[in-house]
Amino acid sequence: MKKTKLSRREREKLRQRQEMLAAALELFSEKGYHNVTVQEIAEKAEFAIGTLYKFFQNKEDLYTALVLEQCDNFESALTKVLEAPGTEIEKLQNYVQGRSEKFRNNLPFVRLFLAESKGITFNIKAGLDETIRKRYRDFLEKLALVFESGIRNKRFRNIASPYQLAVALDSIIDAFLLLWLEAPERYPYPEDPDTILDIFFKGLTPP
Amino acid sequence: MKKTKLSRREREKLRQRQEMLAAALELFSEKGYHNVTVQEIAEKAEFAIGTLYKFFQNKEDLYTALVLEQCDNFESALTKVLEAPGTEIEKLQNYVQGRSEKFRNNLPFVRLFLAESKGITFNIKAGLDETIRKRYRDFLEKLALVFESGIRNKRFRNIASPYQLAVALDSIIDAFLLLWLEAPERYPYPEDPDTILDIFFKGLTPP
Amino acid sequence: MKKTKLSRREREKLRQRQEMLAAALELFSEKGYHNVTVQEIAEKAEFAIGTLYKFFQNKEDLYTALVLEQCDNFESALTKVLEAPGTEIEKLQNYVQGRSEKFRNNLPFVRLFLAESKGITFNIKAGLDETIRKRYRDFLEKLALVFESGIRNKRFRNIASPYQLAVALDSIIDAFLLLWLEAPERYPYPEDPDTILDIFFKGLTPP
Amino acid sequence: MKKTKLSRREREKLRQRQEMLAAALELFSEKGYHNVTVQEIAEKAEFAIGTLYKFFQNKEDLYTALVLEQCDNFESALTKVLEAPGTEIEKLQNYVQGRSEKFRNNLPFVRLFLAESKGITFNIKAGLDETIRKRYRDFLEKLALVFESGIRNKRFRNIASPYQLAVALDSIIDAFLLLWLEAPERYPYPEDPDTILDIFFKGLTPP
DNA sequence: AATGAATGAGCCTTCATTCAT
DNA sequence: TATGAATGAAGGCTCATTCAT
Numbered sequence: 012m013k014k015t016k017l018s019r020r021e022r023e024k025l026r027q028r029q030e031m032l033a034a035a036l037e038l039f040s041e042k043g044y045h046n047v048t049v050q051e052i053a054e055k056a057e058f059a060i061g062t063l064y065k066f067f068q069n070k071e072d073l074y075t076a077l078v079l080e081q082c083d084n085f086e087s088a089l090t091k092v093l094e095a096p097g098t099e100i101e102k103l104q105n106y107v108q109g110r111s112e113k114f115r116n117n118l119p120f121v122r123l124f125l126a127e128s129k130g131i132t133f134n135i136k137a138g139l140d141e142t143i144r145k146r147y148r149d150f151l152e153k154l155a156l157v158f159e160s161g162i163r164n165k166r167f168r169n170i171a172s173p174y175q176l177a178v179a180l181d182s183i184i185d186a187f188l189l190l191w192l193e194a195p196e197r198y199p200y201p202e203d204p205d206t207i208l209d210i211f212f213k214g215l216t217p218p
Numbered sequence: 219m220k221k222t223k224l225s226r227r228e229r230e231k232l233r234q235r236q237e238m239l240a241a242a243l244e245l246f247s248e249k250g251y252h253n254v255t256v257q258e259i260a261e262k263a264e265f266a267i268g269t270l271y272k273f274f275q276n277k278e279d280l281y282t283a284l285v286l287e288q289c290d291n292f293e294s295a296l297t298k299v300l301e302a303p304g305t306e307i308e309k310l311q312n313y314v315q316g317r318s319e320k321f322r323n324n325l326p327f328v329r330l331f332l333a334e335s336k337g338i339t340f341n342i343k344a345g346l347d348e349t350i351r352k353r354y355r356d357f358l359e360k361l362a363l364v365f366e367s368g369i370r371n372k373r374f375r376n377i378a379s380p381y382q383l384a385v386a387l388d389s390i391i392d393a394f395l396l397l398w399l400e401a402p403e404r405y406p407y408p409e410d411p412d413t414i415l416d417i418f419f420k421g422l423t424p425p
Numbered sequence: 426m427k428k429t430k431l432s433r434r435e436r437e438k439l440r441q442r443q444e445m446l447a448a449a450l451e452l453f454s455e456k457g458y459h460n461v462t463v464q465e466i467a468e469k470a471e472f473a474i475g476t477l478y479k480f481f482q483n484k485e486d487l488y489t490a491l492v493l494e495q496c497d498n499f500e501s502a503l504t505k506v507l508e509a510p511g512t513e514i515e516k517l518q519n520y521v522q523g524r525s526e527k528f529r530n531n532l533p534f535v536r537l538f539l540a541e542s543k544g545i546t547f548n549i550k551a552g553l554d555e556t557i558r559k560r561y562r563d564f565l566e567k568l569a570l571v572f573e574s575g576i577r578n579k580r581f582r583n584i585a586s587p588y589q590l591a592v593a594l595d596s597i598i599d600a601f602l603l604l605w606l607e608a609p610e611r612y613p614y615p616e617d618p619d620t621i622l623d624i625f626f627k628g629l630t631p632p
Numbered sequence: 633m634k635k636t637k638l639s640r641r642e643r644e645k646l647r648q649r650q651e652m653l654a655a656a657l658e659l660f661s662e663k664g665y666h667n668v669t670v671q672e673i674a675e676k677a678e679f680a681i682g683t684l685y686k687f688f689q690n691k692e693d694l695y696t697a698l699v700l701e702q703c704d705n706f707e708s709a710l711t712k713v714l715e716a717p718g719t720e721i722e723k724l725q726n727y728v729q730g731r732s733e734k735f736r737n738n739l740p741f742v743r744l745f746l747a748e749s750k751g752i753t754f755n756i757k758a759g760l761d762e763t764i765r766k767r768y769r770d771f772l773e774k775l776a777l778v779f780e781s782g783i784r785n786k787r788f789r790n791i792a793s794p795y796q797l798a799v800a801l802d803s804i805i806d807a808f809l810l811l812w813l814e815a816p817e818r819y820p821y822p823e824d825p826d827t828i829l830d831i832f833f834k835g836l837t838p839p
Numbered sequence: 840a841a842t843g844a845a846t847g848a849g850c851c852t853t854c855a856t857t858c859a860t
Numbered sequence: 861t862a863t864g865a866a867t868g869a870a871g872g873c874t875c876a877t878t879c880a881t
Contacts, residue, residue: 058846061873064874065844069873144400170416170420171417175397179417187386207386211417213377256856265863266862267855268863459665462874473842475841475877475878476842478878479840484876562814584827589819592811597804601796620792624791624800627791671851679866682866683867685852685853691851
């Protein structure tokens with residue numbers, strides 16, 4: 012809980028930086044890294060190019076900062092959810108609920124995130140994607156812990172390794188998110204969290 | 219089932235085209251669309267740039283042709299699997315098996331496919347991704363039919379819409395594929411097909 | 426012999442100006458005009474850029490002021506040497522000695538001076554070099570006077586015009602200075618003044 | 633005496649390269665490295681920028697190639713002069729004559745050469761000047777050999793080390809060249825070679 | 840008066856595409 | 861028909877200079 016007092020100047024700087032990142036996020040998410048010019052970002056953020064280069068060493072640096080910052084944000088929010096007290100089932104319910112919401116409120120970033128974590132982007136020369144995948148794997152380990160404890164105390168059946176279950180759960184959440192993204196009216200989100208968990212909890216074959 | 223006789227000249231043309239596409243696939247999948255020059259592709263394929271432009275209108279056209287052709291290939295192979303006779307469970311088993319294998323034998327393309335279907339790539343200005351997603355949705359409908367009939371004849375529990383189940387299954391297959399792609403030794407593939415189906419069929423909570 | 430009393434404020438101004446010029450000299454001589462930013466100069470001099478621009482209209486102006494001031498300094502010192510009483514030979518001895526010393530104590534400037542007077546630098550658009558060369562020519566006239574009087578009173582042989590002799594002498598002094606600059610241990614300076622004069626006075630061919 | 637047959641294509645390439653270098657030489661020598669844009673060079677040489685970049689990796693590379701090639705040219709021509717048969721005195725006469733002529737026929741390059749070898753230019757990051765100075769030193773060693781043998785067989789008085797004499801001679805030649813460059817009508821060149829040698833051979837003081 | 844953040848013109852360089860041979 | 865040299869538009873980035881505080 013940082014409480015450092017920032018000078019007016021510093022606060023101003025930070026605000027400017029956020030504005031630049033916001034403009035960049037919107038553009039990158041809309042057109043892709045290579046189809047956005049630094050000029051455009053500067054214009055959208057209403058700064059001169061030179062000013063933008065005072066904040067970020069180059070285009071790649073800007074992109075990297077953008078993605079990593081957003082990752083931090085997501086990570087800490089979802090980690091908090093997982094660490095809240097409750098049974099494993101409750102934790103998963105909260106996680107599915109929390110992840111879905113967080114994503115739906117940050118669609119522009121989600122598109123970037125999926126691009127970096129799932130596809131090949133090569134937006135950045137030296138593997139930003141690798142950094143992001145590592146962080147994502149680390150986060151999945153935390154999610155896996157819930158499955159692990161659930162299996163240990165017999166609340167969950169031992170049908171796959173905890174990590175695999177974590178991977179499976181997340182992939183379904185993302186898939187349903189994309190479904191909703193593409194056709195919000197056909198696949199309304201509100202009911203999905205339960206659907207997802209039903210798939211997981213009940214299994215397809217009748218008992 | 220076209221059986222048109224091709225002249226020697228035409229067959230030669232086709233072979234050249236395939237060589238160009240093969241070179242392009244390798245490069246695009248390795249470095250990303252924007253980090254590959256037409257020059258490079260021509261060199262790798264051992265043609266002159268001008269020759270390459272005789273076959274494809276421009277870089278985008280080449281990329282589009284490449285992706286769509288590969289999609290055709292995958293689609294028809296997997297459709298065939300789904301249409302083979304058998305119970306719904308057998309069909310799904312064959313599908314998971316077939317999809318996994320097909321993917322593992324065509325890794326370069328899979329990377330492109332995931333990039334285009336999951337992330338935002340904007341490799342191509344005018345929504346190649348939209349075309350691909352549409353085709354993918356259409357294919358998912360076929361997969362959904364299996365779930366639908368399974369639900370109808372009570373082999374499967376009705377825990378989600380058939381289409382949702384199709385989406386969920388595919389997303390898990392892809393996720394496990396990525397898992398294996400990133401750490402083949404830690405997540406060996408052979409056992410995965412069953413794991414995936416177990417998750418689906420048995421459900422997480424004990425009966 | 427200006428004796429104007431400067432107010433404290435004016436003296437302070439002058440001191441600041443000198444500090445800026447000193448920082449600039451060091452940087453320009455080390456990296457060349459075009460590889461030094463005004464930013465750098467301001468930082469090294471520990472002033473804000475804006476302050477620097479209060480003293481000099483622009484980068485060129487700063488450079489010009491720097492070079493001209495240093496030239497003034499050198500010129501007046503060496504003129505003094507030439508005007509000191511003594512025979513022509515003594516004058517030349519003192520000149521060689523004085524010039525060598527002065528140069529060795531102001532290496533950073535010498536590099537700039539040689540660049541401006543010998544090479545093409547185009548550091549400055551509107552011919553600073555021309556100004557400098559003109560001043561240098563004027564100075565050489567003074568040196569030539571020594572040769573002229575030496576020739577007139579038969580102390581020197583009339584083997585070339587006085588001005589040519591002045592040019593020749595200076596070029597040798599500079600050449601030896603560069604020699605020493607590049608390999609101080611191999612071409613130690615102390616003995617050089619005499620060597621230079623020997624070349625001049627004795628001639629190469631035996632009498 | 634290379635006699636390699638060049639294909640028409642190769643000869644054409646070489647000619648283009650020479651045209652680019654010629655345009656660059658003229659511009660660099662007229663305005664200085666930093667005041668010439670690649671655009672300008674391309675225009676003057678009547679090529680598109682892209683074509684120019686097919687021949688040279690970048691602006692620095694072009695400049696380096698230009699300077700080094702010209703150096704080669706000068707070096708080999710003057711070395712040939714020094715190696716021609718004759719007494720030491722004849723060799724020096726030929727050298728002064730040859731150097732003067734060569735320089736006067738290649739004024740644009742001389743300006744570059746002096747800038748790189750005498751001044752600080754920092755046109756190029758990684759010390760082209762150092763390369764050039766090394767080559768110049770090596771050449772001076774050859775010139776020094778003439779003085780050495782002259783001293784050994786008593787044709788020359790031993791008033792300075794051979795290398796120092798070489799440095800002195802060259803510096804005077806250059807100085808006189810500059811003199812002529814600045815005021816051709818006042819310091820006509822034809823008589824200079826003898827003047828220079830007179831200064832060297834006769835000495836200033838009467839016997 | 841002093842500051843230094845903001846500006847944006849201009850430069851180097853790349854690469855998709857064309858077209859003469 | 862196949863070639864690949866030539867093209868030049870467009871983008872990333874720097875840095876001298878200004879001006880509001």
